[in-house]
Amino acid sequence: MPRMLDVSDDVRAEIGEDEAGRLLAGDGAPGSYDCTSCRTPGDSEQERTSTVLFVGEETAVLAFAHATCIPSQVVPVSEEQLQGAVRSITGADAGAPAAPAARTPAAEPAPAAPAPATERQATLGITCGLVLVEGDLRPALVVEPDGPIARPGSTSPHDDFLPLLREQGFSDVRDMNQLPAPNPGWSALLAMGQLHAVLQPGTTGNPSAWWQAHQPLAVSDGWRQAATKAKTVLMYAAPAGTIGRQPREDLMRQALEQAAAQGVLVAAVMPLAGT
Template identity: 60%
Template sequence: MPRLIDVSDEVRAEIGDDEADRLLAGATAPDRYDCTSCRAPGDVGLDPTATVLFVGEETAVLAFAHSRCIPSQVIPVAEEQLLGAVASINQPRAESYEPLAPAPAAVPGQEPAAAVLGVTCGLVLCKYGPHAGAPRAALVVEPTGPVGRPGSSFGQDHFVELLREHGFDQVADVDQPPAELRGWSVLMAMGQLHAVLQPAQGGGTVAWWQAHQPLQVTDAWRSAANQQGEVVMYAAPAGSIGRQPREDLMRLAMDSAAQRGLLLGAVLPLAGT
């Protein structure tokens, strides 16, 4: 039976022609696998399958995914995250989920102690756009304090300005989804949220935000992200939204931030290159 395996040029360049040919022939590919994106079972004889190479500073891990979930590609991952992911592959999947627990990460250009980003995963309903009326996977990003530019005075908040310079648009109405931001993406690996990636100088991507530990997401969130192939990211300056105990209260806080001109957003492809 032929193997429905795709090895992209960038994966081939990393693993070499001989290994790529063995994969295509099925010699080194498993018959069945758990998709590294949606975690559902896959069969290389029945399902078009993509090879996904996660590359750290010293470690590389080849994984398999449904081609409908993620294309064959090379994804840079922090070494400690990659080692943690490898260690967790054979561990039972945790079902607990804390949707409002912030995931701290250093804000780019700042000392780690200056500010951290709180990231909340949730579902949002938009009344317009190609997925109108359907639950959409969303990230809400809010720093714990002011985010300044290098050299700026302490306490000055340039978070909104910095996001605008990166291409994020102001969201006047949460019912209307923001535009797609090309070059940016949301990295899901092994069913968990790892990072928000941005274009790097000279090509490729780098992490704009990266979880200290991969974040569990709900099945509904992961299903919406996989089905639509994208995630809606919202961001607001410190104190604009706050940590809300329920998604309905989070939506009210987002609506309020939008009305005050403090909410920015963009649609980011899922696991984009």
């Protein structure tokens, strides 16, 4: 039976016209599926459905999502992330506990990112939480390294984390009740209901990973629903030791306000990349 599939030009270019035609005719496209964005059931025979192609270095995986959640598109990911997505699709990760916040070592940053010097390897921590801004609970990422961040190639003991981010378009936060400004080219990759990476503009025109989870991070249902609804995420960043691991979102908000008052908090609004 024909499917109500949206196949973007980018996806069509990757899979070819013949494969796109087979999908639209119902060959190889499931009738029912779990939306790769909101993780709720969908039916490509009854509702518009987006084809989402995750492309790694050696592997590509085609997934499906409600067209109302995200448009059809190609999502570049690392091969490691893609293998994790495959395990998620096949159910190998089923039953893993969800957590509203997580902290993992950062992948090696791109040259333009605030990379730690060899002598001072720092870990970038990501905490996911909901922040009340302009009357709405908004999904936020709070980034804080566990030590000073040096400019690439520098051996200076000075912490350049915030100056590097300001140079890349992040703005100082003066008032937590106001939305930060957008930072074009930056985005957050939420795929298979998990946070995979923060992407920055690449030198070749394609986005590259500024921060990348070694393992995709689970987020709370409330955070994911808010991100899917808004299609944007707020990213706040502060130097090491400023925010800390707060057990509750109200305490995280209080720490963010204190950082803003001290002039050591930058932020930006960024869209969701992929799902």
